[in-house]
Amino acid sequence: MSTEMNPRQLATDVLVVGTGGAGLRAAIELQRQGRQVLVVGKRPKADAHTVLAAGGINAALATMDPEDSWAIHAADTLKEGRMLGDPRAVELLCREAPRAIDELVTWGVPFAREPDGRLSQRYFGAHRYRRTCFVGDYTGQEIVRALVREVDRLRIPILERVYISDLLSRDGRINGALGFELATGGEVIVQASAVILATGGHIHIYRRSSSRRRENTGDGMALAYAAGATLADMELVQFHPSGMVWPNELEGTLVTEAVRGEGGRLLNRHGERFMQHYDAERMELSTRDRVALANYSEIVAGRGAEHGGIWLDVSHLPAEVIHSRLPRMAEQFRAIGVDITREPMEVAPTAHYSMGGIRVNPLTHATDVPGLYAAGEVAAGVHGANRLGGNSLAEILVFGRIVAEHAGAYAATQAAPPLDPMQLDQKRAALARLSQRGGATQRSLIAALQELMWVGCGVVRSAGALEETLVRIADIRRQAQHTSAGEPDLAAALDLQSMVLTAEATVRSALARTESRGAHQREDYPAIDPAWQRTILVQRDPAGDMRLADAALPAPSAEVYAAIDESEVGIVGRLVE
Ligand SMILES: Cc1cc2nc3c(=O)[nH]c(=O)nc-3n(C[C@H](O)[C@H](O)[C@H](O)COP(=O)(O)OP(=O)(O)OC[C@H]3O[C@@H](n4cnc5c(N)ncnc54)[C@H](O)[C@@H]3O)c2cc1C
Numbered sequence: 001m002s003t004e005m006n007p008r009q010l011a012t013d014v015l016v017v018g019t020g021g022a023g024l025r026a027a028i029e030l031q032r033q034g035r036q037v038l039v040v041g042k043r044p045k046a047d048a049h050t051v052l053a054a055g056g057i058n059a060a061l062a063t064m065d066p067e068d069s070w071a072i073h074a075a076d077t078l079k080e081g082r083m084l085g086d087p088r089a090v091e092l093l094c095r096e097a098p099r100a101i102d103e104l105v106t107w108g109v110p111f112a113r114e115p116d117g118r119l120s121q122r123y124f125g126a127h128r129y130r131r132t133c134f135v136g137d138y139t140g141q142e143i144v145r146a147l148v149r150e151v152d153r154l155r156i157p158i159l160e161r162v163y164i165s166d167l168l169s170r171d172g173r174i175n176g177a178l179g180f181e182l183a184t185g186g187e188v189i190v191q192a193s194a195v196i197l198a199t200g201g202h203i204h205i206y207r208r209s210s211s212r213r214r215e216n217t218g219d220g221m222a223l224a225y226a227a228g229a230t231l232a233d234m235e236l237v238q239f240h241p242s243g244m245v246w247p248n249e250l251e252g253t254l255v256t257e258a259v260r261g262e263g264g265r266l267l268n269r270h271g272e273r274f275m276q277h278y279d280a281e282r283m284e285l286s287t288r289d290r291v292a293l294a295n296y297s298e299i300v301a302g303r304g305a306e307h308g309g310i311w312l313d314v315s316h317l318p319a320e321v322i323h324s325r326l327p328r329m330a331e332q333f334r335a336i337g338v339d340i341t342r343e344p345m346e347v348a349p350t351a352h353y354s355m356g357g358i359r360v361n362p363l364t365h366a367t368d369v370p371g372l373y374a375a376g377e378v379a380a381g382v383h384g385a386n387r388l389g390g391n392s393l394a395e396i397l398v399f400g401r402i403v404a405e406h407a408g409a410y411a412a413t414q415a416a417p418p419l420d421p422m423q424l425d426q427k428r429a430a431l432a433r434l435s436q437r438g439g440a441t442q443r444s445l446i447a448a449l450q451e452l453m454w455v456g457c458g459v460v461r462s463a464g465a466l467e468e469t470l471v472r473i474a475d476i477r478r479q480a481q482h483t484s485a486g487e488p489d490l491a492a493a494l495d496l497q498s499m500v501l502t503a504e505a506t507v508r509s510a511l512a513r514t515e516s517r518g519a520h521q522r523e524d525y526p527a528i529d530p531a532w533q534r535t536i537l538v539q540r541d542p543a544g545d546m547r548l549a550d551a552a553l554p555a556p557s558a559e560v561y562a563a564i565d566e567s568e569v570g571i572v573g574r575l576v577e
Contacts, residue, residue, distance in 0.1 A: 011191040012038040013411040014404070015177055017164050017220065018198030020048035021140070021393065022376025024147035025400025026196050026407075031154045035408040038190060039151070040159040042182060042491075046148050049200050049215050049377075050396065053140025054256070056122065056132035057104075057393035059097035063118040068129035070094040075563035077391060078556060080126045081355075081384020082518040083533055084233065087556035089362035089381040093391070093398050100397035101133055107146040110135055124389040125257070125288065132390040137256075137328060143393065162188050164219070165494055166427045167195060167227045167372070170417040174227065174371030178427055182491060185435075187428075191419055193411035194371045196403055197224060198396075201354030201377040202502040206458065207450040208243055208252040209351040216354070217495040218502030220378035224358045225501060229367040231538040232380035233356030234502065235509035238387050238519045239459050241291035243350025245309035247336060252350040255329060257389075259312060259345070260284040262325050266295065267311040267344065268303035274310075289386060289519055292349040296459040305346050313344035349459050353392065355383040355519065356509070359537060365403035371410065375403040380535075385518025431490070434497070439489025442480065442496050449476050449499055457507045462523040466511045473504050504546060505538045512536050512548050 014030050016023045019041030030037035041048060060073040074094040078085050101119070105111065111133045112120040121130040135142040151158065164179040168191075176191040202218030203209040209216065221231055242255040260266075266284050268274045278294035279286035286294075298310050305311050314322055319341040322330055326340075333340045358374040360367055365375050376396040383391065456469030477500050480493070513536060515529035516522050534550045541547040555561065 008187055009189050010038060011416075012036045013192065014194045014196060014407050015040070015190050015192035016196045016198060017041075017177065018048070018200065018376070018378075019043070019045045019158060019160070020050040020198060020200055020376060021143055021147065021396035022378075022400040023048075023196070023198035024144070024151055025397050026198060026375060026404040027156050028147065028150050028154065029401045029404030030408050031156050033405070033408045035411055038157050038159065038192070040162040040164060040179065040188070040190070042161060042163045043215070045151075045158050045160050046144060048144065049211060050393075051141045051144050052210070052212070053143070053393055054137045055124065056134035056139045056390050057101070057143070057397070058124065058127070058131050058388070058390035059101045059133065059394060060094060060129070060131050061098055061101065061119060061121060061133070062129075063114070064121045065129035065131075068131055069563075070097070071559045071563045072128055073097070073131060074556070074560045076127050077382070077388055078384065078560065079564050080386050080388050082386055082528070084236065084384030084517065084535070084553070086362045086381040086535075087554055087560065091557060091560060092363060092402070093382055093395055096398040096402070097394040100394060100401070104143060104146060104397070107150050109142050109146045112136070126388055127390075140393065143397075159188065163491055163494065164223065165431055167223050168419060168423060168427070169227060169369075169371075170420045170423070172228075172370060173414075173417055174369060175416040176419060178424070178431075180431075180490065185490070189419070189424070191416050193414055193416040194373060194407040196407050197358065197372070197374040197378050198376045198400070199223075199378045201357065202499070202506070203237065203351040203354055205450060205453050205499045205503045205506065206237075206351035207447075207454040208348065210240060210243055210252055210254045214491070214495065218498045219494070220374065221357055221505070222498035222501045224367060224369070224372065224374060225505070225538070225540055227369050227372060228540065229369045229372060230359040231357065231505050232359040232535050233384075233509070234505040234538055235513050235520050235536065236355035236383075236385050236518070237351055237506065238288075238353040238355055239292045239349045240352035241288060241295050241349055242312060242347035244332075245346045245348050246307045250336065253332070254350065254352070255312065255332075255345060255347050256326075257288070259314060259326060259329055260291070262314065262321065263317055264312050264314045265316070266291070267313055268298045269305055270303060274298050274303070289521075292459055293521060295347070296349050299348060307346055309346040309348035311344035312347045314340055315342050315344065353377065353383075353387050355385065355387055356380045363402075364406040365399055366406060366410075371414070373403045373407040375399040385520060434493040435488050435490040437480070437488060437493045438484035438486030439492045440486045441484035442489060442492040445476050445480050446492065446496050446499060449473070449496070449503060452476070453503050453506070457503075457510055460521045460523050461510050463511060466507050469507050470504065470511075473500060473507065476500060508546060508548055509536045509538060512550070
């Protein structure tokens, strides 16, 4: 099979959708195996969401704390995920993370080092030992830079600014994908023996998120679901306690947890340090889910600040400390006219990470549809109900490689079935209908959906609000179908379609999980329920309706089980992005 570079009709062994860390790492592995690979991404290749990652990447290298081990890393990950992570995936991740760091060093990532040359490792919240490697506060950017360099060196073809709208299949097997060039609207058809989805998460379904515009719209989850794959843990969305509140275009942008680590105080509109009511012992240094909940509760109780957030204040610290320890934050707020050495910042919780996603085999990252694979934030399994800071970058590197090994081996023995002309015609016709929809209407419906999800399925959930949210999602879906006047915007129509689907899956799963665990907080079920140590699954039934099921999780290995420490690990002096 050859990778023809005719821009409209292409063929390859493995198609990788997504040029974030997971997609680029997968592509490198496929090329090394001698497979033909084509990568497509809807943004420029060096500018996927991964570049935002700041604080670092985890691996139990024990460069700073010799007592550390992969098993303790796995134990911390499972415990902090409130035992909803899949131990098989978590153990594999933690065993393989050191190898991922070695590779990154080989490819030129300039990780911080100690004077004697050892890699520096720092603390992240809820990790027992220092195991986070970093490059200043721009680790993600350096990792993407190194991966792109390697991809270019290996001459791996990448199509940038191509939007994948559909997966193609024949006789129950994935055999390619359909998309279009964002610049010209020109059709792109790729025939492939296997497809790897590395498309990132779905947090943009929320009005306030730490993602950039038009990213994290849940495309991969929607593509997989439509192709017959199962989604898992969709209700488990991580909310970071502090995102910017204004101006509009910066809403949700992360305000690093280091602000609280350095002594920042959370205050309500009455100037009260309200954390005393939520965690009097640890105050602002409590865990991420508790602080997010406290901020949210103060706001909804009407004790919020000027623009609907709450105050985060460091003005009691010496200005030199602020400039030396929090320079990026000082700059971020100076840009909007706020001098944080003298005035408080206004912040509120922001949707930060999709812990759920496509259900995959924990060891191979194959989905339950032959020929379809998924890795990175789009896949479920590793983080359970609460992701540990630094584990996502490790996940995208480790499972980017592993998924490629398995998808590549599959493609080597299973030639892609020919494309089905009838299916192609049907999908083209559906796209033509979507492209009639006015962009302005689609974008305003996206905004309505984001507001709805923020209010009805945000930091705190309850049955009444979730049920009403479902009704209103159906209403948005109906409104989206009407052809409307104005300049068409096919990408916006597709974004909305994926966002509606993933929002519905999130709300239905949140309704089903009648307990509070980690990031999933139910007002009407405030306690953890041991019977719910299960994964919630979302599937499409033969009539096309969404159906829920749930599944048990296996126990961790004896080695990891023994390492699970029941004591609480604090965040004092630790960054937790
Ligand atoms: C502010 C911030 C700080 C963070 N800091 C850290 C940290 O310090 N440590 C850590 O471990 N994690 C951190 N994270 C999380 C981490 O950055 C992400 O989870 C991770 O980078 C996801 O990588 P990915 O490859 O799975 O997806 P992404 O990087 O999101 O890439 C997805 C790719 O898919 C493409 N795509 C999507 N849909 C389509 C489509 N339909 N057609 C074509 N292409 C498509 C996108 O264009 C993109 O190229 C942080 C996140 C944020 C927001």
